[in-house]
Amino acid sequence: MRKQSVNLWAVLVCVVIGQIIPAIWYYLFAEQWTALNGFEKPAMDSANSSVPYLASIVSSAFMAYTLGWVFTKIPVKSGYIGFLIGLLFGVVFVLFEIIVKDLFSKRALELSLIDGGVCVIVYCITGFILGIWRKYE
Numbered sequence: 408m409r410k411q412s413v414n415l416w417a418v419l420v421c422v423v424i425g426q427i428i429p430a431i432w433y434y435l436f437a438e439q440w441t442a443l444n445g446f447e448k449p450a451m452d453s454a455n456s457s458v459p460y461l462a463s464i465v466s467s468a469f470m471a472y473t474l475g476w477v478f479t480k481i482p483v484k485s486g487y488i489g490f491l492i493g494l495l496f497g498v499v500f501v502l503f504e505i506i507v508k509d510l511f512s513k514r515a516l517e518l519s520l521i522d523g524g525v526c527v528i529v530y531c532i533t534g535f536i537l538g539i540w541r542k543y544e
Contacts, residue, residue: 417471422468428525432525483537484538491534
């Protein structure tokens with residue numbers, strides 16, 4: 408019986424997608440997100456740093472690799488099942504946690520849905536890619 412392993416090429420593609428989707432998402436919701444956070448546009452522009460982008464890349468890499476590793480243990484045999492598990496993980500482990508944190512911080516639910524929604528989308532797409540692009544030893 409062949410053993411399923413983490414496909415590093417699929418993980419790399421997921422990391423790239425994990426940077427592109429949030430960039431588009433936050434571009435679409437920039438005004439709402441800025442207003443809900445109480446930021447002023449000029450203050451945000453002057454605070455640009457490469458640190459959040461590097462942290463995002465590292466976080467995406469760990470998330471995609473870990474999800475790929477979990478998929479080898481289950482094992483996930485299709486993009487559809489990968490998508491569903493990505494949806495489950497994104498909603499349960501990320502979206503719900505963001506909502507609870509924001510409720511305690513007295514932030515708007517709309518902000519939670521913007522911040523958590525993009526994570527759910529990334530988890531779903533990552534799960535789909537890892538589900539269809541499997542590697543066997």
